[in-house]
Amino acid sequence: MNNGFESKIVAFCCHYCAFAAADLAGVLRLKYPPDLRIIRLPCTGKLDTLFLLKAFEKGADGVLVAGCLEGSCHFISGNLRAKKRVLAVKNLLERLGIEKERLEFFNLSSAQGERFAQIAREMTERIAKLGPLRSSGRCPYDRG
Amino acid sequence: MESNLQRALEAKRFAITAECGPPKSADRKVIEEKAQLLKDWVDSVNVTDNQTAVTRMSSLAACTILKSLNLDPVFQLTCRDRNRIALQSDILGAHALGIRNILCLTGDHHSAGNHPQAKGVFDLDSVHLIETVRKMRDEGLFLSGDKLEGERPMVFIGAVENPFALPYEFRALRLKKKIEAGAQFIQTQIVYNIARFREFMARAGDLGLLDRVYILAGVSPIKTPGAAKYMRDNVPGMDVPNEIVARMESAGKGLEDKKARAQAWRQEGIRICVEIVQQLREIQGVAGVHIMAIEWEEAVPEIVTQAGLKAP
Amino acid sequence: MIVADQKPIEEILEILAPYKRVLFLGCQSCVAVCMAGGEKEVGLLAAAVRLARAKSGAPIEIAEGAAKRQCDDEFNEPFGPVIQQQEAVLSLACGVGVNKLAERFAIPILPALNTRFFGKVERQGIWKEVCAGxxxxxxxxxxxxxxxxxxxxxxxxxxxxxxxxxxxxxxxxxxxxxxxxxxxxxxxxxxxxxxxxxxMAAKDWSSDRHGGPRRRVREDMLLEA
Structure with missing residues (x-):
């Protein structure tokens, strides 16, 4: 399934939904690939477009952003704003010659442990198909 | 006095002017053919200046062709494409070529034309242009105060006004500004909404303007219900009441044959135009009509005869 | 404020194509307020360009910085040592900043923005022209x-x-x-x-840029006698 490499996927997760769902997936002992690095945000509204670019720059092969179901944002519209930012960066990636599918936005609730595991599997499969973002070796400018 | 239009207006004859749009080519025959269609029916013929900002043969050149065929051209001059140097130069040239009427306009913006990339000029506005022509003619001075040397451009000065654009109460006041700047005749936007036009004329009357200027009301025959709807919905500054659209629509109803339907529409368009002309004649201060039969010059003789303005 | 747009990323990549070491220098004045060339936009643009260049196999080394006001030499001076080490500078300031850097430093100074107009904020994300200078x-x-x-x-x-x-x-x-x-x-x-x-009388456009390039002198502020 991993196409010969273990991908790095950064998952920006909202504290109120996706992060709790990830926790639930763990409690339920659901299996999902280990490629994800989860970063908790107080709300996906906090998501800065620079976080997304920096994640790719620092070596991520894929990035996902997971926020609350539409209409259920703890801060009313943070998830909607985040979605717009993700769309803008997808468009920019495409223009930079990078597959926009490497970035995705998901909506889920804190009760959806299984959905979280499924998102992790789906994204890992997708990135495996696309292959590593950099074809070989260490990124020349990656000092970290 | 060499302006035929001025002569007709000063003799208190109900004046008729028409419009001749120059071609998108260098073909003088187009102008000659339009001249043939119009010459026996109108006092003067306006030549548009790259109307709707689409590049066409020069207005001044087309005016000269009309003049050579013994028509009295009205040279439409816009501020869109010329700065004050070019405008004044064309005013001098127009007189030298025998042109005796100039209509001063700001001009349609080029963003909707066929060269939206152009650098718009708009050095002067229409009010400044009117004043410039008057100053050259009456004082022998250029706009800057520099003196003309010798013959002055002896032209009849025209302007336009649109009674159908916001703010309505302000339109007669703007007309006043143009008259004070030197406008002697006014050609208005096309009238379809007679009620609103009456209000405009009443306001102009209240301001004492009707004795100071000749107002020619704009009219235009409609070819199809689609054209009526387009003007109603999409042309800023046009006011086409729903009744007129409805009349155009019902004129073609039940006619399957395309030719017959087109013919019925055209007849109705001319009929509406004639009715408007007849109503306009009754309004105090209307000194004539300006018939804008755009690319349909054949309609002009019909409108003129049916409205009883001239015997066939 | 001076309102500017970032040039399309394709054009920026093309402008940068000949260079491998570039300083991206923003301006924390007008163009930061209108979200086109401040510190924030420097970071975003640098990240984007690094990604594209790495992907295309022609990596680029980008230094990042933002001057308080690029239209004043004194605020650009601290970047002098960094600029000495670059092949070029990509300026995210308005055209004034680009001109200013170009007269001070002997390496190519490249524009990242299209300077648009003097404008006001209509609401978040929308600016409108209200003064023509x-x-x-x-x-x-x-x-x-x-x-x-x-x-x-x-x-x-x-x-x-x-x-x-x-x-x-x-x-x-x-x-x-x-x-x-x-x-x-x-x-x-x-x-x-x-x-x-x-x-209203016809306007005297000689004070506008139609009168040729403009210059302002305040005699009382001149330092030399």
Missing amino acids: CGDCILHLTGGICPIARCAKNLLNGPCGGVRADGTCEVKRDWPCAWVQIIQRLEELGQLERLLSTR
Whole structure:
């Protein structure tokens, strides 16, 4: 399934939904690939477009952003704003010659442990198909 | 006095002017053919200046062709494409070529034309242009105060006004500004909404303007219900009441044959135009009509005869 | 404020193509406020360019910085040592900043922005032109609304006949007619009579850039005698 490499996927997760769902997936002992690095945000509204670019720059092969179901944002519209930012960066990636599918936005609730595991599997499969973002070796400018 | 239009207006004859749009080519025959269609029916013929900002043969050149065929051209001059140097130069040239009427306009913006990339000029506005022509003619001075040397451009000065654009109460006041700047005749936007036009004329009357200027009301025959709807919905500054659209629509109803339907529409368009002309004649201060039969010059003789303005 | 747009990323990549070591220098003044060339945008653009260049196999080394105001030498001076080590500078300032860097440093200074206009914030994410910098202000006559900047035809005796039924301009559909606004405003101020009774004279454009490049001198502020 991993196409010969273990991908790095950064998952920006909202504290109120996706992060709790990830926790639930763990409690339920659901299996999902280990490629994800989860970063908790107080709300996906906090998501800065620079976080997304920096994640790719620092070596991520894929990035996902997971926020609350539409209409259920703890801060009313943070998830909607985040979605717009993700769309803008997808468009920019495409223009930079990078597959926009490497970035995705998901909506889920804190009760959806299984959905979280499924998102992790789906994204890992997708990135495996696309292959590593950099074809070989260490990124020349990656000092970290 | 060499302006035929001025002569007709000063003799208190109900004046008729028409419009001749120059071609998108260098073909003088187009102008000659339009001249043939119009010459026996109108006092003067306006030549548009790259109307709707689409590049066409020069207005001044087309005016000269009309003049050579013994028509009295009205040279439409816009501020869109010329700065004050070019405008004044064309005013001098127009007189030298025998042109005796100039209509001063700001001009349609080029963003909707066929060269939206152009650098718009708009050095002067229409009010400044009117004043410039008057100053050259009456004082022998250029706009800057520099003196003309010798013959002055002896032209009849025209302007336009649109009674159908916001703010309505302000339109007669703007007309006043143009008259004070030197406008002697006014050609208005096309009238379809007679009620609103009456209000405009009443306001102009209240301001004492009707004795100071000749107002020619704009009219235009409609070819199809689609054209009526387009003007109603999409042309800023046009006011086409729903009744007129409805009349155009019902004129073609039940006619399957395309030719017959087109013919019925055209007849109705001319009929509406004639009715408007007849109503306009009754309004105090209307000194004539300006018939804008755009690319349909054949309609002009019909409108003129049916409205009883001239015997066939 | 001066309002600018970032150039399309494709154009920026093309401009940068010959260079491998570049300083991206933003400006924390107008272009930071209008979200085109501040510190934030420097970070975003640098990340984007690094990604594209790494992907295309022609990596680039980018130094990042933002001057307090790129139109003043003193704020650019601290970047001098960094600039010495670069092949070029990509300036995210308005055109003034680009010109300023170019006269001070002997390496290519490249523009990342298209400088647009003097504008105001309409609301978050929208800016509108309201001053044309014509050099001969008449706002005291027009109720604080500039017909030179806000009327597509620069009319001084408007409005033209192209006002739409909803009061917007025939040229720009979502732009209210400046002259309709001026008339309303003067009416509110009780100053409409003045507008009605006077014709505004033709404008002297020699103070505008039509009179050639402009220069301002304040004799009393000159340091030399």
